[in-house]
Amino acid sequence: EAGVTQSPTHLIKTRGQQATLRCSPISGHTSVYWYQQALGLGLQFLLWYDEGEERNRGNFPPRFSGRQFPNYSSELNVNALELEDSALYLCASSYLRGPSYEQYFGPGTRLTVT
């Protein structure tokens, strides 16, 4: 069974540009979560999609947005990039929604903003 995949592996952008990150969940998983892992800050929750709808978002500005497609894959868009957006962006999927269901993580996309 294929795990969660993310693309691209690395992404280099300049300040003010837009970045698009993609995630494919494990087959059968309908929930997709996005996290930002900046150096020294741990994992910060960004967005949660389930059944094509945005269910929750973390404490991030509106220039962080995304969507979930009918096949449950997802993309994260970051507009007007700032230097502090440089981080590892992790996508996770889960089979069902609920606090007791573990998340399965992809390898991440390393975004560097110069």
Next chain:
Amino acid sequence: AQSVTQLDSHVSVSEGTPVLLRCNYSSSYSPSLFWYVQHPNKGLQLLLKYTSAATLVKGINGFEAEFKKSETSFHLTKPSAHMSDAAEYFCVVSDASGGSYIPTFGRGTSLIVHP
């Protein structure tokens, strides 16, 4: 509201000695608790989880954790460290507060294993 505190940012052990990574949590509901491991430049992998069944939970690679409600702790242990255990470990709490189902991650503990 839920929160989690990993009491040590770094833990250093010698190969073959026991490992203890400490985690305290706070939750208004009956929480689910998880430990994940992250090796360098990799995503997170689930080690084990507690969901109100047995309080002693066994995970992969010889790790286990004990849920202690009275102490609001969920410490991760392993009897004998291996070099391959060197990684970042995250304690995670999740409950149904507000129906959000969004887990809260600890800041992580870096496990260093010396030969």
